[in-house]
Amino acid sequence: MREETDLAVPPRGPEHDADPTETPGFVEAVLGAIETRDVDALKAIVSDLHETDVAHLLEALPAADRPQLIELLGSDFDFTALTELDETVRVQILEELPTQTVVEGVRDLDSDDAVYILEDLDDADKQEILANLPIPERAALQRSLDYPEESAGRRMQTEFIALPPFWTVGQALDYIGETEGLPEVFFEVFVVDPSYRLSGSVPLDRLLRTKRGVKLGDVVMPDRHVVRATDDQEDVARIFERYNLISAPVVDEGERLVGVLTIDDIVDVIQEEADEDLKALGGVTGDEELSDSFWYIAKSRFSWLLFNLIAANLASFVIAMFEGELQRMVALAVLMPIVASQGGNAATQTMTVAVRALATRELRPSNARRVIARELLVGLFNGVVFAVIMAAVVFARFGIADLGFVIALAMIINLLAAALGGIMIPLILDRLKVDPAVSSGPFVTTITDVVGFFAFLSIASLWF
CATH class of the missing domain: 3.10.580.10 (CBS-domain)
Structure with missing residues (x-):
């Protein structure tokens, strides 16, 4: 067993920075030591690992073996490794461990790491652990936990000189x-x-x-x-x-x-x-993790997809208004998605830059007008360039010069709308104290789809 364990230990040194769980036979050796409850072999494998590598090892193990690894290592397990885990995995492990094991592990941590581990637990589990800590340590942790989530008080270390x-x-x-x-x-x-x-x-x-x-x-x-x-x-x-x-x-x-x-x-x-x-920005809740369950992820993504479905139906109503024109000229149906797609991509670019600038406080009321004007100029320039390209493509493909003019004009209008919507929607949402990263996407998509379809089809209906 000792030979097999030594072979499974990943090499040390600055040139070997790969995840040890990717070393052939490493995870299998750990599982073997857990199964036979060979504490010495387990310590030989795990003792020299950085806490981040220990976290990767825990995630690579089956759920039932994770608490066993911690219990077998005892005082040799550094609870700092739990701060590197996904919240879902960390909570599952803590709920399976005996309370006294968690108490001893938390006592060895810096206060900020201890708070990070405890804050995601249910109130009952949290209070049970705190009740078993010495009064000075309990008071310090409770004071930090009483501060709002994502505040400096939750992040601070209470040990100082x-x-x-x-x-x-x-x-x-x-x-x-x-x-x-x-x-x-x-x-x-x-x-x-x-x-x-x-x-x-x-x-x-x-x-x-x-x-x-x-x-x-x-x-x-x-x-x-x-x-x-x-x-x-x-x-x-x-x-x-x-x-x-x-x-x-x-x-x-x-x-x-x-x-x-x-x-x-x-x-x-x-x-x-x-x-x-x-x-x-992708319509995923900020706390979604790879270790979350199917049902949790499905529920968290549903509202975003529902809003997009409503927006898509709104765009389809706009298309239905021009059903006669589409039946007379099939080329309109072929070209219509190009206008909307180009506008959507342009709006996403502008929106991403705007949301990030708002988050870093680079976009402020003092420079908002200049940024809006710049984005409109960018939208106009790109609109004109792509209008010329599409007009040439349409004429070469369908041989209808007027159709090329129609799509060119619609392209300019939609890229201008995309630039304006991509910058204004995040600004308005931020002014209303709504997180623009969460809410901008559906609104911007709706604007570019509706404006793109309506501009292209209405111009075509008036022209032909």
């Missing part, structure tokens, strides 16, 4: 070097008054370069980018991005220091928000 201004640099360095239980990674020492109101911070480089006898109050730097615990995590991420921050203090409504946000937390936020926006 806060010292009074009358301490000297030497005292601070001795405290950092001799005290157990301090954060594993930190970038500054915070200076607070007796009521924990934040005075500022002393970066580690400044601390190490200052003589030991100097008081912290004399070298403290005021924090210009203080985050409130109730601030939205997306707004906080934007501050980090704009000012190139590595960390930022978090204060409560009384200006008391309650936590710290670090760049690794913000990278996760940026990834989550980008993922949500990308899914929303």
Whole structure:
């Protein structure tokens, strides 16, 4: 068994960054160790893996074997790996594990990781786990969980170093070097008054370069980018991005220091928000994951598809208004989808840029007119170019010069409508406090289809 396990362990080193679950025989070796309850073999396989690789391993295992892996590893299992899992898989695992196993695992985590794991559980399970934690740890986690979802308070780490201004640099360095239980990674020492109101911070480089006898109050730097615990995590991420921050203090409504946000937390936020926006543009709810069940995914996508069905029927009613013209000239039916399709693609391009610009606050009332005018010019230019191309194609194909003129004019009108709708709909929805990433798509599609069909068929009916 030992030989087989050693062969299954993926090679180590910077040149071997592939997912270990793709190593031949790796997952099978883990399953074999779980089945025989060979703890030593299991530890030999898993102990050196990064928590992200452990998460990939858990996802590769059958659902019934995931809790067994964690229980067999015991204290050697790093619960940080659960933060890398899809929410559905993570919750399933936590519900199968004994409460005491979860409690012990959560105790070893940084507070922000512990909150991330607990926040998705049912209230009953959450409270059961919290009730088994020591009072100081329970109070810190409960305080973070009481903040709104997707707020800085949910993301912050409550472990930090806060010292009074009358301490000297030497005292601070001795405290950092001799005290157990301090954060594993930190970038500054915070200076607070007796009521924990934040005075500022002393970066580690400044601390190490200052003589030991100097008081912290004399070298403290005021924090210009203080985050409130109730601030939205997306707004906080934007501050980090704009000012190139590595960390930022978090204060409560009384200006008391309650936590710290670090760049690794913000990278996760940026990834989550980008993922949500990308899914929303495609009509998929932001929390949909690959591990979700068939029924959940079907229900979450239904409303979007229903709206699109209604929009498609509206477009079909417009077509039905010109049934006589379509019967007289079959070429209209052949060419009609081209106009609508081209407009839909152009509108999607404009809408995607607009939604992203709104999300990053690059598109604001101060520059909205300039952006709208630019998009209209782009729509007009593309409309004229494609109108000329289509007019030539239609004349070569059908030999009817007037038909080429009709589709050219319809193409210009629809691309202008696409440009206007693609920029105005996200702006209007944002003004109405509706997420433009979620709601823009169906409206834009409806506009381009209806305008495209109506423009082409109405011009044709008047011309011929």
